[in-house]
Amino acid sequence: MAIGVKVMRRPGAQVSYVRATLKGMVLTLQHLFRPKVTMQYPEEKSTRDWTLSPRWRGTHRMLTDEQGRAKCVACGLCPQICPANCIKLVPGEDEQGNRYPLIYEIDEFRCVFCGYCQEVCPEEAIHVGVHYENSEFSRDRFVYDLERLCAQTHPVSTLWDPSDPKGE
Amino acid sequence: MPDDVVNLTIDGVPVSVPKGTLVIEAAKQAGVLVPHYCYHPGLPVAGLCRMCLVEIEKQPKLAIACATQATEGMVVKTQAEQAKRARTSVLEFLLINHPLDCPICDQAGECELQDFTFQEGRPATRYSPDYAKRFNPVEDFGPDVLYVPNRCILCTRCVRFMEDVAKEPVLNVSERGDRAYIGIHPDERLDHPWAGNVVDLCPVGSLLSKDFLHKARAWELDKTAAVCTGCSQGCNVTLDTRENVVVRVRPRPNLEVNRYFICDHGRMNYRWMNRGDRIEAPLVRRDGELRATDWDEAVEHVATRLRGAAGRAVALVSPRASTEALFLARELLGGGGAGLDWTGAFQVVMGEEAPLPGVPDLALRAERAPNGTGAELLGYRRDYPAVLAAAESAAVVLVLDEPEVAVRTAGALIYVGTVLPEGARGAEAVLPIANVAEEDGTFVNRDGRVQRYFQAKPAPGMARPAWWVLSELLVTLRRGEHLASASAAFDVLAERVAPFAGLSYSSVGLVGQRVSVGAGVPA
Numbered sequence: 001m002a003i004g005v006k007v008m009r010r011p012g013a014q015v016s017y018v019r020a021t022l023k024g025m026v027l028t029l030q031h032l033f034r035p036k037v038t039m040q041y042p043e044e045k046s047t048r049d050w051t052l053s054p055r056w057r058g059t060h061r062m063l064t065d066e067q068g069r070a071k072c073v074a075c076g077l078c079p080q081i082c083p084a085n086c087i088k089l090v091p092g093e094d095e096q097g098n099r100y101p102l103i104y105e106i107d108e109f110r111c112v113f114c115g116y117c118q119e120v121c122p123e124e125a126i127h128v129g130v131h132y133e134n135s136e137f138s139r140d141r142f143v144y145d146l147e148r149l150c151a152q153t154h155p156v157s158t159l160w161d162p163s164d165p166k167g168e
Numbered sequence: 169m170p171d172d173v174v175n176l177t178i179d180g181v182p183v184s185v186p187k188g189t190l191v192i193e194a195a196k197q198a199g200v201l202v203p204h205y206c207y208h209p210g211l212p213v214a215g216l217c218r219m220c221l222v223e224i225e226k227q228p229k230l231a232i233a234c235a236t237q238a239t240e241g242m243v244v245k246t247q248a249e250q251a252k253r254a255r256t257s258v259l260e261f262l263l264i265n266h267p268l269d270c271p272i273c274d275q276a277g278e279c280e281l282q283d284f285t286f287q288e289g290r291p292a293t294r295y296s297p298d299y300a301k302r303f304n305p306v307e308d309f310g311p312d313v314l315y316v317p318n319r320c321i322l323c324t325r326c327v328r329f330m331e332d333v334a335k336e337p338v339l340n341v342s343e344r345g346d347r348a349y350i351g352i353h354p355d356e357r358l359d360h361p362w363a364g365n366v367v368d369l370c371p372v373g374s375l376l377s378k379d380f381l382h383k384a385r386a387w388e389l390d391k392t393a394a395v396c397t398g399c400s401q402g403c404n405v406t407l408d409t410r411e412n413v414v415v416r417v418r419p420r421p422n423l424e425v426n427r428y429f430i431c432d433h434g435r436m437n438y439r440w441m442n443r444g445d446r447i448e449a450p451l452v453r454r455d456g457e458l459r460a461t462d463w464d465e466a467v468e469h470v471a472t473r474l475r476g477a478a479g480r481a482v483a484l485v486s487p488r489a490s491t492e493a494l495f496l497a498r499e500l501l502g503g504g505g506a507g508l509d510w511t512g513a514f515q516v517v518m519g520e521e522a523p524l525p526g527v528p529d530l531a532l533r534a535e536r537a538p539n540g541t542g543a544e545l546l547g548y549r550r551d552y553p554a555v556l557a558a559a560e561s562a563a564v565v566l567v568l569d570e571p572e573v574a575v576r577t578a579g580a581l582i583y584v585g586t587v588l589p590e591g592a593r594g595a596e597a598v599l600p601i602a603n604v605a606e607e608d609g610t611f612v613n614r615d616g617r618v619q620r621y622f623q624a625k626p627a628p629g630m631a632r633p634a635w636w637v638l639s640e641l642l643v644t645l646r647r648g649e650h651l652a653s654a655s656a657a658f659d660v661l662a663e664r665v666a667p668f669a670g671l672s673y674s675s676v677g678l679v680g681q682r683v684s685v686g687a688g689v690p691a
Contacts, residue, residue, distance in 0.1 A: 091382045
């Protein structure tokens, strides 16, 4: 059984693609002459308009003293405050009777980058870093040990300062 | 109204206390903790830290709560503006020379200076940042005690403990004024058998235990009420565990037994609880070899051996076993329906007796067995060598956690224990059990006081509490009911053994309860 079909007759201006194409080309050509917003990562890591915030919380870094030893005294506050339970700390005592971390490991996979460890640290030893390039070839490389944490060179986070809430 | 009771009001809470009670103790009853350093209920009052200053109505000056006796109608205000200001000032003085080394201080987290400073201290110092704090090097006081003079607040609890309780006055306050520190006699060491208590008494991190140094932070510890296994005194202790490892033993106050103290022998007597070489699966002898199996089969295997046995049965038990386990072992071999001629004995290691002179009837006892009295009440004998000799011709020998055992027998040897010693390798079956830190149970101390201890950590592998293992055997032999807990095992014990009649876990509680008098208990 045949179905009755009503064929619409639209005006040429509505059916033709030429008009729409030209409209699109105009927009494209306009963009050719506008200032560029694309950043050429990884050659470029920041531009005049954009840099990583100094408050960025990335992978950790342990600061060291003048002798190159970690400033950590193994007080145990960071594993206690850590909401992801990603810090492993075993305290020990060196020849001078100073307390220091025998084992200090951070599982960066498990870390939620809240920055509490930096905030709680009484010795200003552990910091979250202004850093985001963390790729590795194997998963176990994401457990950073003390040596690796001390060897990091990236800047450390300033975190949020309540007296300067907007970072000005 | 009786003459020996006085009524007073503390922070608006009315309390009645016996005459002669100190205001600080009365305040505890009103639920008010007056901050204090030099005061300790187990020591003579010194009244020198001035931390417990409170306002008492109709008295012109503030009074120290630790040296003021409560009187009728007294109105004490611990939170009065003047009292709070005075205490804040005391804290400020204490903190002038106190180092800011809480991150490396072992006391952090359980430090009274930290707690009260948080509660009512000044948030910042008024001294210039250039002020050089007094510094003295760390001193070695004795076998287990380190003294960090910088942290000391000179409460003199340690001095008074050594002088009035241990009666060996080797400590004093040397120098005067702000140069004062705790000194030790130049020719003496802090090596009294009870000297370790000064570490617990120290309200700050000034006296430290070398054994516990840097081992754990206070907030990582899980605390479990337990009873010391060091001797027959049965001191109440707290087992501090960190990630299921016992790291410290501390006294738990019990005025009837050990007051506030434990001896150093008991304090150090915990390492064996963390032993790694434990039996983790039941072993039964098949084709001449001990093979690992599951509990159903192991219990069935042992039950089969017991069913067919006739003649003499011997139980060699450890006086460290719980009363419940000792009772069920007796039921298994000697109870109704066993058809065996039962004897049991335990071996007691003897050591040197070391009393604490300042506390009556408290000593590290020569008899190093926490449950010797319990074993005796249940009919176990002390003539271990004779019973060991009798084991040679016995049909069944049950050894309950006696790791020193060297038994030779013609019959079936059933070894129920935590570790597998050389002497038990010829066993017919080896059943792994939990140790003291891994189960609930009771000990009976030398005064006949039944005291409970609680589970502090899980048992390794398939090890189960001894009461469970033995009750499952009884169930398989159709001579007992399934027991769901140590408490249920104790209820059966209380029902069947006269001295324990009327006792239960809830009545024993945390402080213990004596068995019925005149039941063979030493007076």
